[in-house]
Amino acid sequence: MSDEKKMLQELSDQEYKWGFVTDVDADTVPPGLNEDVIRFISHKKNEPDWLLAFRLKAYAHFLTLTPPRWQKVQYAEPDLQAISYYSAPKQKEKPKSIDEIDPEILATYEKLGIPLMEQKRLEGVAVDAVFDSVSVATTHQKKLADMGVLFMSFSEAVESHPELVRRYLGKVVPHTDNFYAALNSAVFTDGSFVYIPKGLKCPLELSTYFRINAANTGQFERTLIVADEGAYVSYLEGCTAPQRDENQLHAAVVELYVHDDAEIKYSTVQNWYPGDKDGKGGIYNFVTKRGLCAGDRSKISWTQVETGSAVTWKYPSCVLKGDDSIGEFYSVALTNNLQQADTGTKMVHLGRNTRSTIISKGISAGRGDQTYRGLVKMGKNAVNARNFTQCDSMLLGDKCGAHTMPYIESRNSTARIEHEATTTKIGEDQIFYCNQRGISTEDAVSLIVGGFCREVFQELPLEFAVEAQKLLSVSLEGSVG
Amino acid sequence: MLRIEDLYAGTQGQDILKGIDLEIKPGEVHAIMGPNGSGKSTLSQVLAGNEAYDVTSGTVTYQGRDLLELGADERALAGIFLAFQYPVEIPGFSNEKFLRTAVNAQRRHRGEPELDAFDFAQLAKDKMALMELDPDLLNRSLNVGFSGGEKKRNECFQMALLEPSLAILDETDSGLDIDALRIVSRGVNALRRPDRSVLLITHYQRLLEYIVPDYVHVLADGRIVRSGGKELAAELEQTGYGWLEDMTAGEVAQ
Ligand SMILES: Nc1ncnc2c1ncn2[C@@H]1O[C@H](COP(=O)(O)OP(=O)(O)OP(=O)(O)O)[C@@H](O)[C@H]1O
Ligand SMILES: [Mg+2]
Numbered sequence: 001m002s003d004e005k006k007m008l009q010e011l012s013d014q015e016y017k018w019g020f021v022t023d024v025d026a027d028t029v030p031p032g033l034n035e036d037v038i039r040f041i042s043h044k045k046n047e048p049d050w051l052l053a054f055r056l057k058a059y060a061h062f063l064t065l066t067p068p069r070w071q072k073v074q075y076a077e078p079d080l081q082a083i084s085y086y087s088a089p090k091q092k093e094k095p096k097s098i099d100e101i102d103p104e105i106l107a108t109y110e111k112l113g114i115p116l117m118e119q120k121r122l123e124g125v126a127v128d129a130v131f132d133s134v135s136v137a138t139t140h141q142k143k144l145a146d147m148g149v150l151f152m153s154f155s156e157a158v159e160s161h162p163e164l165v166r167r168y169l170g171k172v173v174p175h176t177d178n179f180y181a182a183l184n185s186a187v188f189t190d191g192s193f194v195y196i197p198k199g200l201k202c203p204l205e206l207s208t209y210f211r212i213n214a215a216n217t218g219q220f221e222r223t224l225i226v227a228d229e230g231a232y233v234s235y236l237e238g239c240t241a242p243q244r245d246e247n248q249l250h251a252a253v254v255e256l257y258v259h260d261d262a263e264i265k266y267s268t269v270q271n272w273y274p275g276d277k278d279g280k281g282g283i284y285n286f287v288t289k290r291g292l293c294a295g296d297r298s299k300i301s302w303t304q305v306e307t308g309s310a311v312t313w314k315y316p317s318c319v320l321k322g323d324d325s326i327g328e329f330y331s332v333a334l335t336n337n338l339q340q341a342d343t344g345t346k347m348v349h350l351g352r353n354t355r356s357t358i359i360s361k362g363i364s365a366g367r368g369d370q371t372y373r374g375l376v377k378m379g380k381n382a383v384n385a386r387n388f389t390q391c392d393s394m395l396l397g398d399k400c401g402a403h404t405m406p407y408i409e410s411r412n413s414t415a416r417i418e419h420e421a422t423t424t425k426i427g428e429d430q431i432f433y434c435n436q437r438g439i440s441t442e443d444a445v446s447l448i449v450g451g452f453c454r455e456v457f458q459e460l461p462l463e464f465a466v467e468a469q470k471l472l473s474v475s476l477e478g479s480v481g
Numbered sequence: 482m483l484r485i486e487d488l489y490a491g492t493q494g495q496d497i498l499k500g501i502d503l504e505i506k507p508g509e510v511h512a513i514m515g516p517n518g519s520g521k522s523t524l525s526q527v528l529a530g531n532e533a534y535d536v537t538s539g540t541v542t543y544q545g546r547d548l549l550e551l552g553a554d555e556r557a558l559a560g561i562f563l564a565f566q567y568p569v570e571i572p573g574f575s576n577e578k579f580l581r582t583a584v585n586a587q588r589r590h591r592g593e594p595e596l597d598a599f600d601f602a603q604l605a606k607d608k609m610a611l612m613e614l615d616p617d618l619l620n621r622s623l624n625v626g627f628s629g630g631e632k633k634r635n636e637c638f639q640m641a642l643l644e645p646s647l648a649i650l651d652e653t654d655s656g657l658d659i660d661a662l663r664i665v666s667r668g669v670n671a672l673r674r675p676d677r678s679v680l681l682i683t684h685y686q687r688l689l690e691y692i693v694p695d696y697v698h699v700l701a702d703g704r705i706v707r708s709g710g711k712e713l714a715a716e717l718e719q720t721g722y723g724w725l726e727d728m729t730a731g732e733v734a735q
Contacts, residue, residue, distance in 0.1 A: 424572060427569075428532075428533065429569050430569050430571050432529075432530075432531050432532070432533075432553060432569075433565070433568070433569040433571070434554075434571075434579070434583075435530070435552070435553035435554040435557065436529050436530075436553055436554075436556075436557050436562075436563050436565075437557055437562075437579070437580075437582075437583035437586075437639065437643065438554055438557035438558045438583050438586040438587050438590070438643070439554060439579075439582050439583055439586050440554050440586070441554070443582065443586075447574055447578065447579070447582060448571055448573070448574050451571070451572070451573030451574040451575070451578070451622075452572075452573045454573060
């Protein structure tokens, strides 16, 4: 092995640096999935009857479904009876202020670079921190409330604004949508709720940070974001988990609902534990994310940087119902070692003059395998609808794989669909050329990959673009040779 | 500056270089000529540290250090620059970013403060003017879609920015028009100093009229078979390499 390869190998063997476990006392139900567990969760959260009914209906439907098998990923089916569906850090009451939160949890978020304490908060970003199944803190709440923005944990929203939750819950992703959406609808524990009132351009970035801590738990969060007429919000989501030998299931549902002239920009930097270099452990990330451009001239923009998880399976989608509505999907997905990803998007054009853009950048390294799967559907009323798709894959080394599966359905002859796809390889000659100018191999790889992902990174809020770039470099270390 | 002794190197178990001896002193310009496939590019790649080639025996000393111990990036930081015969394209990586990263890697190595984008732009502007290169090339992806001549001039522009102690130019004159040849030569001559050396690989005596070498060597089948002064280049232009056949035949006969 050459020195270069050796160095890269060592770097790649370095530990997942977010993999620590926090020692907190938790309230956890015994593993198992049944109606009693669902009633327990609902009771524990003081939910109104209609919500329990929603859960039970979803569960009844779930029992009729079998796990999906069409995706191009291979994994041991998670044993749903071995998972605990509720784990909450033990605390007397819901904390009234940050001071009442378990210092261990605060320290965890500090360590992750997400300060929750008043004096250290991120300027311009409001954070909702979700620890295992529950939201432990939301920053900047007063400032947001003064503007009329509702940004709180899902459970809190159920208590304080049940009418809003009831009006929108399940309207974009019905419980009948798919196996994991049905499961989530039955057992979801917490998540974030956002409502931006008419005409308000939310000046703060809203951010939720998900952390799975307890062993043998699943994380089933539910996010619901509503932008009323003319409103705008930029929402960010970050995720990490401790390093564990067994696989943990993360099956979230995210629903976006956008009224006339409103816009939601949703960015994800997903860094769940990917498993070790032999493929042991890691998160199964089976998420249903969908946005409805219900109003005319509404817009949804998904940006995702996916570097973590053992198996990722998700398709953030847009249903473009309003006339002149716009859907965008910008994605960077990276698979290294034995990671697998089957990801992409669905753009469903229903209204007139609807437009969508898909920019997908897939990077495979090690023995990673990934598939871009995208559906562009033009409904019969989608007069003059347009889609542009660009799908680029980059391979590092010769043991990885990249696949592109675009599906196109058009029922309107005036609709136009364009698709471009490229595959490139970082060659040893490129690395050598950089080395010859004095640039180290590590810097060369990260610059080349950074250049490859530029169109997506520039869609991220600035500080997250920097984070994403760093994350990518760390995840890639050791992948060339 | 550089001393190569009995160097054997190749790839896939096959030697391409079969016993090279060469010494380059500070301030000297050496030219290497020789037929296609004789190993000229291989020599330049081995000196620059391309790991696609294995050195099977021999030594290379550069400024008193064992060059073969150093990685390619360390050699570059130690002042070795190779203008590639076939510059590599990197889509999505801008020429500007590439060069600024390279210049700053070298400055960091020398303990100098790094240049920000503005300082670098100023420096680049001056050097591009010297190479009469279109400033737009700086913002394009590295070498992607550059014409053959633009690629070669971009290599010289990089050399002008990095100011190497030992510049190796692998057929930088091939594919250049007359004006470009003059510009490139001017760039190389501007770099010449008593403490810097140049190794020119070329097929044409014309380049050597602009950059006058101290020595000319002929490489054939992985060996230096003749060395002489600048007049050897003119002679080769006249005779070609046919005489090599006789020579190897003669050797075999012995
Ligand atoms: N990476 C490689 N793999 C296999 N063979 C190689 C490789 N590099 C060089 N060779 C072979 O080694 C020999 C010398 O090649 P080299 O490129 O050094 O020649 P050159 O003298 O530079 O020729 P030219 O004048 O055409 O540029 C050729 O036969 C070539 O095919
Ligand atoms: Mg050559």
